[in-house]
Every structure is written in structure tokens, then in C-alpha cells.
Amino acid sequence: MQTISRVKGTQDFLDTRLFQFILEQFQTHVSLYHFNQISTPIIEHVELFKRTLGTYTDVVSKEMFVIKSASQKDDALCLRPEATAATVRAFLQGQPLTTPWKVYSYGPMFRYERPQKGRFRQFHQINVEVIGSSSISQDALLITMLDRFFHEKLKIESSSLQINFLGSYDDRARYAETVKVFVDQLDGICETCMVRKENNILRIFDCKNPTCKTLYENAPVMIDHLSSESQKEWEQLQNELTLLSVTFAVNPRLVRGLDYYNKTVFEFVSGQLGAQDAFCGGGRYDRLAQEIGSKQEYPSLGAAIGIERLMLVLEPIMDLLALPQPHPLYVVMPLSQEQNPLALLLADSLHAADFATDTYLDGDSLKNMMKRANKMGAAYALILGEQEQNDKTVLVKNMMTGDQEAISQVDVAAYLRR
Ligand code: HAM
Numbered sequence: 001m002q003t004i005s006r007v008k009g010t011q012d013f014l015d016t017r018l019f020q021f022i023l024e025q026f027q028t029h030v031s032l033y034h035f036n037q038i039s040t041p042i043i044e045h046v047e048l049f050k051r052t053l054g055t056y057t058d059v060v061s062k063e064m065f066v067i068k069s070a071s072q073k074d075d076a077l078c079l080r081p082e083a084t085a086a087t088v089r090a091f092l093q094g095q096p097l098t099t100p101w102k103v104y105s106y107g108p109m110f111r112y113e114r115p116q117k118g119r120f121r122q123f124h125q126i127n128v129e130v131i132g133s134s135s136i137s138q139d140a141l142l143i144t145m146l147d148r149f150f151h152e153k154l155k156i157e158s159s160s161l162q163i164n165f166l167g168s169y170d171d172r173a174r175y176a177e178t179v180k181v182f183v184d185q186l187d188g189i190c191e192t193c194m195v196r197k198e199n200n201i202l203r204i205f206d207c208k209n210p211t212c213k214t215l216y217e218n219a220p221v222m223i224d225h226l227s228s229e230s231q232k233e234w235e236q237l238q239n240e241l242t243l244l245s246v247t248f249a250v251n252p253r254l255v256r257g258l259d260y261y262n263k264t265v266f267e268f269v270s271g272q273l274g275a276q277d278a279f280c281g282g283g284r285y286d287r288l289a290q291e292i293g294s295k296q297e298y299p300s301l302g303a304a305i306g307i308e309r310l311m312l313v314l315e316p317i318m319d320l321l322a323l324p325q326p327h328p329l330y331v332v333m334p335l336s337q338e339q340n341p342l343a344l345l346l347a348d349s350l351h352a353a354d355f356a357t358d359t360y361l362d363g364d365s366l367k368n369m370m371k372r373a374n375k376m377g378a379a380y381a382l383i384l385g386e387q388e389q390n391d392k393t394v395l396v397k398n399m400m401t402g403d404q405e406a407i408s409q410v411d412v413a414a415y416l417r418r
Contacts, residue, residue, distance in 0.1 A: 009113070009121030011308070018311050019124075021323050022154075023106060026126055026305075029149045033141075035102045035128060040086040042108065043067065046076040051291045052085040054259025056200040063111040065121075079110035082258070083127035084302055088288050091131045091298070099132025099298065106307070118276040118309045128282075129302035131289075136233045139264040139284060139301055140240035146280060146303060147246045150268060155320045156313055159279070161247065163266040164254035165234040167226045169287060172262065175225045176201050186215050205255045221252035230263070237264060260285040264301065270313045279309035327356040328379035330416065333369045334361065335385035343384055346394065346409065350382075353413040373399060380416065 006012060013019060027037070046066055053060050065079040080086055083105055091101055106126040113119055128146075130138055143161070150156045166172060179201050183189065189197070189204070189212050196203045205216060226234060241248055248266075256265045265283035273279065282303025289298035314321065330350060334343035343359055350357040358376070360369045366383070373381050383395040383404075394412050397404040407415045 007121070009115040009119075011120060011122070017323060018314060018318070019307060021321065022307060022310060022314075023126070025153050026104070026106075026149065029153055030104055030128065030145065033102070033145050035104045038087070038090065038103045038105050039107070040080075040083065040090050040105060042080055043077050044080050044086050044089070046078045048085050048089055048292065049078065049081060052088075052258075052260050052288050053082070054200060054203070056196055056203050057257060057259055058113075058206060059111055059257065063113055065110045065112060081111045082109055083107070083125060083304065084129060084258075084260070084285065085288065085292070087127065087129045087302070088131060088298070088300065089292055092289060092292060092294050100138065101131040102129075103131070104128040116276065117274050118306070118312055120308060124307040125304040126307060127302065127304045129300060131300045132298045133301070134286070134299040136236050136264070137240055139237055140244065140246075142282070142301055142303065143241060143248075143264075143266055144244045144246050146268065146282075146305075150280070154310075154314060155317060156270070157317075158272055159268050159270040159313065160249055161266060161268050162251040162254050163237070163241075163248050163264065164223065164251055165226065165230065165237065166222050166255070166262050166265055166283075167230040169262055171222070171225065171227050171230050172202070175220070175222050178220050178225060179204075182219050189215060200259065202255060203259075205253065206257055222255075223250070223252050233263065256281060256283060260288045260291070262286050266303070270309075272313055272316070273309055276309065278306070279313055280305045326377075329373075329376055330355050330357045330380045330382060331369070331373040331376070331378045332357060332359040332382045333366065333373070333384065334359075335366060335383065337363050338386070339384040339389055342389055342409075346382065346384065346412065349413060350416075353417070355413070355416060382412065 046064065049060055049064065055061065059081045064081060067077050067079065087103065087105065091097060104127060106124065108122050109125050110122050112121055115121060130142060147161060150159060167175065183197055183201065183204065190207065190209045193204045193207050193212050204212065207213065223234065254265055254267060261283040263284040267278040268280040269277040270279060271277065280303055282301070284301040286299035288300065332343045332347045334340050340361055343361065347357045347359040370381065378399050381397040381399060383397060388394055392409050393406045394409055395404055396407050396412065396415065
């Protein structure tokens with residue numbers, strides 16, 4: 001029989017320390033900015049993403065994991081491809097909540113993409129959102145919070161921040177017309193772009209086809225077509241980031257792959273990541289709440305960190321991070337199954353006294369148990385043989401020095417504490 005392997009594009013985390021470290025550091029960091037943690041379901045209605053991310057985005061048109069319940073009575077459901085739409089849905093359902101509602105969450109997301117370095121079909125995001133604030137200063141604050149997290153808390157030096165401004169929805173509609181005039185003059189765009197041109201022209205800039213990419217190099221850019229009001233906000237954002245000493249580069253071609261954005265968009269990228277170079281992306285989405293069905297406007301903004309990609313960025317600088325050190329390990333070793341009950345009792349008393357204790361109960365030889373304990377970096381071995389059982393003692397062996405001493409069973413915790 002063939003062994004069953006993991007699903008293509010998914011990963012097993014056999015060591016979760018770095019993952020946990022990132023989460024804990026983020027939680028500590030954002031609590032200083034007064035963000036609270038929430039959690040939303042992994043399954044949502046497909047409609048939620050169709051309406052908000054856009055039918056012609058890659059995520060919705062090609063990458064959704066659509067699921068059906070066995071009874072097939074439910075509407076089409078899917079595994080969430082991202083968390084923003086779900087967060088706004090949760091906000092609208094949880095009303096009344098005070099705004100700005102500043103929340104973060106984390107968990108698995110699902111996109112049926114072609115797997116490659118840093119690109120998975122199940123991946124994890126930390127998602128952070130500010131719902132109900134129209135102030136562009138809020139954008140500067142959110143970007144600064146992320147920038148401080150990456151550079152100061154995680155000591156990343158290899159990344160850069162790219163920003164762009166997509167203007168208001170009216171600016172975008174006018175800009176789309178300008179792009180249409182430009183594209184109409186082009187020869188040889190691919191079939192997907194032909195469809196996008198008719199349905200959602202700005203998505204042509206997502207095209208990976210090399211011919212299209214070359215053709216679009218001279219396309220008009222959004223920041224040259226902003227209304228005077230948008231232009232002011234765009235300048236304000238740049239000024240405030242400069243005031244806060246946040247280094248950024250303006251990338252007029254940055255459009256992001258989801259339709260809900262307006263005004264600010266940004267990405268933190270790292271050259272270490274190859275083609276999939278963004279480990280965090282976000283922006284403003286002032287109409288998303290209305291697209292879900294809200295009568296009231298809730299201008300909002302947020303970002304998501306790709307945890308797998310952030311881990312790739314951090315791997316070379318792990319030594320600089322204060323990853324939590326494991327507790328010293330104590331190993332209880334019964335020399336035969338007869339001593340297992342006593343081993344269980346001893347380990348129980350050590351657990352109660354807060355010692356990290358492993359208990360080898362599988363009847364291995366002392367030599368093998370020692371080898372295993374050594375591999376695990378154990379501090380002490382606590383050996384229980386027939387003699388120790390009779391004498392009510394434990395043979396306590398220091399794994400570093402090799403010194404060993406018989407200690408009365410009742411005194412072991414006190415002895416180890418010394
Ligand atoms: P996104 O750019 O689609 O934005 O994803 C955010 C981040 O998730 C990316 O920068 C990347 O690090 C990671 N990511 C995306 N797809 C994959 C994948 N297939 N494999 C591994 N990592 C991936 C959003 O999802 C928006 N919801 C962000 C946002 C929040 N905007 C406003 N609020």
C-alpha cells in the first residue's frame with residue numbers, strides 16, 4: 001500500500017518555536033497600540049469573497065477551495081482565502097461596536113495557487129484591521145506599527161517598504177478610462193487580459209504573461225491621475241511617514257491583487273524571498289462594509305503578514321532573536337516495566353514541582369535511554385532500578401558531568417532545585 005503523503009502545497013510544522021515566537025512578539029507589540037485579538041471561522045460563504053475581493057481577481061476566479069456539506073443544503077461555502085472580508089463581516093454582525101475597531105487575528109488561509117518557494121495552498125496570516133476610520137494619519141500609524149515590528153522587534157534589515165496611492169473610487173473609475181484608452185492602442189495582449197479589459201480593466205496589471213508585462217510598462221500610473229483632494233492625502237501620508245522616520249519607496253505600479261482597495265496600498269518585501277517577495281501587504285478599503293451589505297459607510301484599513309514568508313526572512317537571523325530557551329529537561333528512566341508505576345509517581349511529583357520531565361516507559365535498555373536523553377539535551381537522568389525501588393531512592397545522574405548520586409525519593413525535587 002502506498003503511504004499517504006501531505007496534500008500538495010501544504011506544510012507540516014515539526015518545530016513551531018519560530019512560528020510561536022512571531023505570534024507572541026506580535027501580540028505584545030500590537031497590544032501597545034491597543035489592538036485586541038479576535039477569531040473568525042475558517043469557512044465562510046463564497047459570496048462574501050466574490051463581492052469584496054472581486055470576481056475577476058485570481059483569488060476568486062481560480063483559487064477558491066469551494067466546499068459542500070454532505071447534505072448539500074447550504075449555500076456554496078469555501079475555505080477562507082483571506083481574513084479582511086471576514087473581519088468586516090464579523091464587525092457588522094457584532095454591532096454595535098465602538099469604532100475605530102482595532103483588531104487582529106491569525107490562522108490558516110487557503111488559495112489554490114501553484115506551489116513554489118513561499119507560496120502554499122494552505123498558509124498562515126496574521127491579520128490586523130482598523131475598522132471605521134477615514135483619517136489618513138491612521139494609515140501612517142498602521143504602517144509605522146508594522147515597520148517597527150519588523151525592524152525593531154524582529155531585527156529585519158533586508159526588507160523594504162513600498163507604498164502607492166490608488167485614489168478615491170471616483171479617481172479609480174477615471175483612471176480606468178485612461179487605462180482603457182491606452183490598452184485599446186495595444187496589440188497582442190493575452191486572452192485573460194482581453195476579458196479583464198472588458199470587466200475590470202485594472203486587473204490587467206496582475207498579468208504574469210511576459211508580453212503583457214512588457215506592453216504595460218508604459219501604461220499611465222494612478223498617482224499621476226489623482227484628484228486634488230487625493231493628492232493632498234497622498235502627500236500627507238508620505239509626510240507623516242517621513243516625520244516618523246519610516247523609510248519607504250514609492251512604487252507607482254503597486255496595485256495589490258484584491259479589488260477592495262482604494263487610497264493607500266503597501267507591501268513589505270524582501271529580496272531573500274525570490275519571486276514571491278512580499279511578506280506583508282495591506283491598504284485602505286473604504287467601501288468593503290457596503291459591499292457586504294452595510295447601509296452605513298465604514299472606511300477602514302489593514303494588513304496581513306504571511307507567516308511562512310516571514311519565517312523565511314527570519315531564518316538567517318535567528319541568532320539575533322531572543323527565542324525562548326527550553327526549560328532544563330529531567331528524564332525518569334525505569335530499568336524495567338516493574339519500575340513503571342514508581343516512575344509514574346516520581347514524574348508526577350516532579351511535574352507538580354514544575355520540573356520539565358520526560359518519562360521513558362517503553363522498556364528500553366539503559367544505554368538506549370541514555371542515548372535518547374543525550375540527544376534531547378537532558379540535564380539529569382533519574383534512574384529507577386530494582387535496588388532503588390527497594391531502597392526508596394533514585395539514582396540522579398548529571399548528564400553534563402556524568403556524576404551520579406543516590407537520593408532518597410522523597411528528597412529528589414528539593415535536591416534538583418538546589
Ligand atoms: P495578500 O497580499 O493577498 O493580502 O496577502 C497578504 C500576505 O499573505 C502576502 O503578502 C503574503 O506574505 C501572504 N500570502 C498570500 N498568499 C500566500 C500563499 N499562497 N502562500 C504563502 N503566503 C501567502 C491579503 O490577504 C489582505 N487580506 C491583506 C489586508 C488586510 N488588507 C487589508 N487588510
